[in-house]
Amino acid sequence: MAPTPAELIRTLVAGRLPGLVHLAHRPGPFHVRHATDPEGRVLLLVPVFSDLAAELDPGAARDVAVVLDVLDLPPAAGAPSAGRAWVSGWAVPLCGEAARRAADDFAAVDPTGDLLDVGRRFRLHRFEVAEARLETAGTVHRVDPGEYAAAEPDPLHADEATVLADLADRHGPQVVAYLRRQLDLAGDEPRVVRLDRYGLIVAYGRPGDRRRARLPFPHPVTDRADLPDLLHPLLNTPAPTHRHL
Incomplete structure (x- = not known):
C-alpha cells in the first residue's frame, strides 16, 4: 500500500510545511502560518497589521476566495518529493468561542505562543476545503472534498x-x-x-x-x-x- 492522493494532501497541508496563500483577484501570494483541524478545515494565523489581514478584512461585503499552496520539502537531499498540494475555499474570520476552539486545534499542530494573542495581535481565519489538488511526478490529481476530509495526515510526517x-x-x-x-x-x-x-x-x-x-x-x-x-x-x-x- 501507498498513501492516496487525499492522504498526501492532508499530510502536506497539515501545517508543518511552509504555505502560501493566493487570493482571488488580489495581489500576492502571501506567506502564511497555517494548520488544519481534525475535519481538515484550514486555519490561517494572520497578524492583524499585515497586508494579508487587509485583504482578508472581515468588514468586506463577501468572504474571500483563497487557495493554500504547499510544496513538500523532502527530508534529505536526493529524497523524492511527495508533490505539491493546493486546497481552496472561502476564508471566514473567527471570533469568540469559535476562535478559542480553533486556537486549540492550531496548537495541536503548532503550539506557537502567538496563539495567546489571537483577538489582539493576531486573527484566525478558517475555510472548508471546496477543491483539493495534488501535483506529483507531473500529474495533477483532483480529490473530492469529502474524500479529502475523510483522509488523515500521516502520523510520521x-x-x-x-x-x-x-x-x-x-x-x-x-x-x-x-x-x-x-x-x-x-x-x-x-x-x-x-x-x-x-x-x-x-x-x-x-x-x-x-x-x-x-x-x-x-x-x-x-x-x-x-x-x-x-x-x-x-x-x-x-x-x-x-x-x-
Missing part, C-alpha cells in the same frame, strides 16, 4: 527526518544489510529515503540512478509509538514482498 537520520547514523550497517537481502543487491548500497505510515521507500543503484522500491509495514502505523515495534522485525526478519517504483 513530523518525525520523518529525525527517524531517517537515526536509522542511518545509529543502525546504518544493519539497515544496509537488511535492504540488500530484501532487494537481492550485491555491490549497491541502498538507503531509506522516505518513510510514511505504510512503509519505507528505498533508493538503490549507482549514483544518479533513480531506482526505488517500497518495503511495506505489516500494517499501517497509527501513531509514532507504533514505529519501534514495526521497525524491529523489519530489520531482523524477512520482510514483506517489496514493490519497485
